[in-house]
Amino acid sequence: MTTFKSWLLALSLVTFSLMTNVATAAAIKVSVSFPKGSAGEKIAKTLPTSTKISPCNDITKTDAVTFTAVYDATNPASTTAAPLSPLDLHLFFYNPDAVNGANKFYSISKGLIGATTTGVSVTAYADAAAIQAAMTGGTLIPYLAGANNFNTASFTEVVFGSSIRLDVAGGGVGTGLNTGTWQLIGILADSATVDFTDPATWTAWDVVTVMFGMPWKGTAATTLETCQ
Secondary structure, eight states: OOOHHHHHHHHHHHHHHHHHHSOOOOEEEEEEEOOTTSTTTSOOTTSOSSSEEEOOOOTTSOOEEEEEEEEEOOOTTOOSSSOOOOOEEEEEEEOTTOOTTOOOEEEEEEOOTTSSSOSEEEEEESSHHHHHHHHHTTOOOOSBOGGGSOOSSOEEEEGGGSOEEOSOTTOOTTSSOBOEEEEEEEEEEOTTTOOTTOGGGOSEEEEEEEEESBSSOOOTTSTTSBOO
């Protein structure tokens, strides 16, 4: 006669077997929020609601933003018989308003404790083809490489480590971040096969859009060219 205890033990063994032989699916979600007390935390009802916005038009208020990535970098091809390193995490800022040769893409990289370069660095690229050329040439540094990534079901990463300020205290035209539409793009991929011009090679990815001041960059003749 099968007892409840023996049945429970058998179920536990089956569950453990499934967990150790089937990799979880890689996933990523990027998001944007505004810290408490910042200009974007509570906005006028006349401003957009479908896309988050920081007004960037009042020098008495601080425009700041927090970017977050929640992800599972487990390589879906990994098994107990053939364990693989977690996937690379790539984070990019994209500004479609960049014109006249200005860079549209900004790759974000995170230095590790004890490394030669610590903190977070940003490298500008003209377009997706330039990013792919850097990847092929071995000069593109992921936000977090697979070998240094977290092999957990879910990990939360605050980009830059905290909220970042968009304006400059006491600044004027040209001192803050450009106004317009910006995107944070998060991509989980295998470094051996990723092609940034082909999303079919991305294991998982997500995009979040945010506006600073207006949908497009203001003109140089006004104080709305940059975040105030």
